[in-house]
Each structure stands twice: as C-alpha cells, then as structure tokens.
Amino acid sequence: xxxxxxxxxxCHHICHYCDFNKVFMKGQPVDDYLDALANEMKLTVKPxxxxxxxxxxxxxxxxxLDERQLSKLVxxxxxxxxxxxxxxxxxxxxxxxxxxxxxxxxxxxxxxxxSFGVQTFxxxxxxxxxxxxxxxxxxxxxxxxxxxxxxxxxxxxIYSLPSQTKEDFIDSIKTALSLxxxxxxxxxxxxxxxxxxxxxxxxxKLPITSEDTEAQMYDTxxxxxxxxxxxxxxxxxxxxxxxxxxxxxxxWNNEEYYxxxxxxxxxxxxxxxxxxxxxxxxxxxVNNGDLPIMSEHKVTRExxxxxxxxxxxxxxxxxxxxxxxxKFGINPTEFFAEQIKDGIRxxxxxxxxxxxxxxxxxxxxxxxxxxxxxxxxxx
Numbered sequence: 176x177x178x179x180x181x182x183x184x185x186c187h188h189i190c191h192y193c194d195f196n197k198v199f200m201k202g203q204p205v206d207d208y209l210d211a212l213a214n215e216m217k218l219t220v221k222p223x224x225x226x227x228x229x230x231x232x233x234x235x236x237x238x239x240l241d242e243r244q245l246s247k248l249v250x251x252x253x254x255x256x257x258x259x260x261x262x263x264x265x266x267x268x269x270x271x272x273x274x275x276x277x278x279x280x281x282x283x284x285x286x287x288x289x290s291f292g293v294q295t296f297x298x299x300x301x302x303x304x305x306x307x308x309x310x311x312x313x314x315x316x317x318x319x320x321x322x323x324x325x326x327x328x329x330x331x332x333i334y335s336l337p338s339q340t341k342e343d344f345i346d347s348i349k350t351a352l353s354l355x356x357x358x359x360x361x362x363x364x365x366x367x368x369x370x371x372x373x374x375x376x377x378x379x380k381l382p383i384t385s386e387d388t389e390a391q392m393y394d395t396x397x398x399x400x401x402x403x404x405x406x407x408x409x410x411x412x413x414x415x416x417x418x419x420x421x422x423x424x425x426x427w428n429n430e431e432y433y434x435x436x437x438x439x440x441x442x443x444x445x446x447x448x449x450x451x452x453x454x455x456x457x458x459x460x461v462n463n464g465d466l467p468i469m470s471e472h473k474v475t476r477e478x479x480x481x482x483x484x485x486x487x488x489x490x491x492x493x494x495x496x497x498x499x500x501x502k503f504g505i506n507p508t509e510f511f512a513e514q515i516k517d518g519i520r521x522x523x524x525x526x527x528x529x530x531x532x533x534x535x536x537x538x539x540x541x542x543x544x545x546x547x548x549x550x551x552x553x554x
Contacts (some may be wrong), residue, residue, distance in 0.1 A: 179489035182436030194367035196438030271312035329358035493532025
C-alpha cells in the first residue's frame with residue numbers, strides 16, 4: 176500500500192455546509208481517540224510491505240489539536256508508517272489555527288504540504304457560512320507557513336455560496352492568486368442533508384445561486400487559473416505543473432489506499448471499507464484489537480471498470496485506453512461504447528488515440544457523465 180488517509184474528526188466550530196464526520200471539540204476524548212488511531216494503524220499496516228508515498232491528514236480540523244496533541248499524532252504516524260523518501264505528506268489546516276509552534280511541529284515531523292480551507296476572502300460571507308476565520312488570518316497563516324519552510328501550499332475556494340455574486344468570486348480568485356501558491360481547488364457549494372444550510376433551504380431561507388451564474392463562476396475560475404500558469408488537472412483542481420496533489424490522484428487513478436480514523440473510507444485488496452463514524456463505536460473495537468469496520472464491499476470486476484471510468488474522467492487528461500485495456504483485458508471504447516458515443520454526441524466527451532476525456536462543457540456537467548457509467552453491467 177502506498178497511500179493513507181487519516182481522519183481527525185474534531186472542530187472548534189462547525190461550518191454551515193459541512194457534512195463530514197466531525198464533532199465539536201470541547202469535552203471530547205481527544206487523547207483516547209489518538210491512541211485508538213495508533214492502534215488501528217498498528218492492526219492494519221504491514222511495515223515491511225507498506226511504504227507510503229502519500230499521507231493525507233484531513234477532518235474535521237487536524238490543526239484544531241493543541242501542540243501536545245499534534246505532536247502525539249505526528250509521532251505515532253512517524254513511528255507506525257514507513258515513509259518513502261519522496262513522500263507527499265499533507266495536513267489540512269484552518270487559517271488562524273496554525274500557530275508558529277504547530278508549524279514547526281508539522282515541518283519537523285516531515286509534513287511537506289499544507290491545504291488551507293479558505294472558501295472566500297469576503298469576511299461577510301465567511302460569517303454567513305459559519306467559518307471562524309477572517310481574510311486577514313489567511314494572509315498571516317500563509318506568511319507563517321512560508322516562513323516555516325513550506326512551499327507546497329494549497330487553498331480551497333467555494334463558489335455559488337448563498338448571496339455570493341460573480342464579482343465577489345472573481346475578487347476572491349484574484350486575492351487567492353496574489354498569494355502566488357502552487358495549488359488551488361475550487362468547488363461549487365453542494366447542499367448536503369443534515370447541514371445548517373440544508374435546513375435553511377428546506378424553509379426557503381437560503382438564497383440559492385442560479386445554474387447560469389454557477390457556470391459563469393466556474394468558467395471564470397478556469398480562465399483565471401490558466402492565465403496564471405495553473406494547469407487544470409482535475410475538475411476542481413489547478414496546479415503549477417509538478418505540484419498536482421499526488422494523494423488525490425490515488426483516488427482518481429482508482430488505486431488502493433488505507434483509511435484510518437472514525438468514519439474514514441479505505442480501498443484495500445479489492446474491498447471498499449468504511450469505519451464507524453461515532454467516536455465510541457470507532458474506539459471500542461480498536462481498543463479490543465479488532466478493526467473498526469462498519470461496512471465492507473467486495474468490488475466486482477464490472478464495478479472496478481465503472482469506477483475506473485467515472486473516477487478517471489475527473490482528471491483533465493481522462494482515462495487512458497491502453498492502461499484500461501491492460502488492467503482489465505478489454506477496450507473501454509468497446510465495453511462502454513454506448514455511453515462514450517452518447518457523451519460525444521452531447522458534446523461532453525472527446526477521445527483521441529489513447530484518451531477518453533471530458534470537454535470543457537463536460538467538466539461543468541461531470542456528474543451527468545459519471546452517472547452514465549454507473550450500473551452499466553446490470554443492464
């Protein structure tokens with residue numbers, strides 16, 4: 176195994192759009208959780224075989240841990256996971272959460288990539304979406320991170336936020352680009368059940384962005400990024416060549432990875448696995464020497480082929496026909512002939528001698544394309 180995702184479910188503050196597995200940090204058994212996490216890694220990892228090329232610590236908010244807890248976490252990762260010399264080791268961070276001390280702890284533990292959840296540079300909007308940081312915290316955090324020796328830094332932006340105008344978003348893109356970073360992600364707001372925004376929407380109290388405006392925002396994002404030398408390598412991700420997120424490419428290349436922590440997902444030996452989400456349900460089995468697996472699904476060959484398509488098509492360069500044929504012993508243009516022809520007819524897909532990929536229009540309507548590859552083999 177070459178990749179691992181590690182989940183830290185704690186937050187000081189819950190955002191209005193977030194449906195990830197997270198808990199409000201106050202009064203939580205953080206240390207017990209970190210011990211359980213170390214136990215899960217011990218139970219799972221085969222140190223002589225598993226050499227990690229990518230580790231991604233996400234959440235929740237990993238940087239919500241205090242200095243002592245953060246040290247404890249990175250020490251157990253260092254002790255239990257065998258690092259490849261060219262590892263990409265990412266921590267998700269909240270602007271304003273990363274003290275200079277925490278940055279030193281991360282850097283000294285081998286962390287070499289930071290991903291900040293910025294979302295927007297408009298303080299009013301940040302307040303509306305339930306973020307606790309303000310624009311000034313972003314500038315300070317990035318400055319401190321660079322001073323601590325981090326050069327591989329990414330930030331996330333969200334567009335089509337409630338009452339966000341196209342001008343607001345353009346403004347945020349320009350501010351983001353002025354930071355001169357090597358990687359940016361831009362996501363459109365998805366309103367998920369069980370979130371504050373979902374409840375507001377149900378009551379008709381959430382100003383929703385029109386599809387046209389959303390499309391214009393996405394278009395502007397692509398244009399601005401390309402203009403500044405950031406290449407779109409995936410539907411929502413842009414990088415200076417060489418700084419693409421290798422960890423996320425693991426998912427889009429349909430490769431296997433471990434998922435550690437409460438509610439984490441993994442893909443191991445052909446099995447898609449999900450851990451228990453509630454902390455107690457997660458910690459109990461692990462502390463008794465059992466894996467905290469809530470569900471496990473053996474991926475059939477047909478499902479693997481479908482996944483290869485809809486995950487691979489997220490990448491700008493798409494799916495390699497040769498690689499697919501080598502992996503599954505069948506040409507994807509034959510197996511998915513109908514879906515591909517249909518996508519081409521609608522102007523959403525294109526092919527060349529070796530790649531099947533989304534057109535620009537297709538990137539905007541990606542979900543429609545991905546949907547068409549699901550359940551093909553059951554027809």
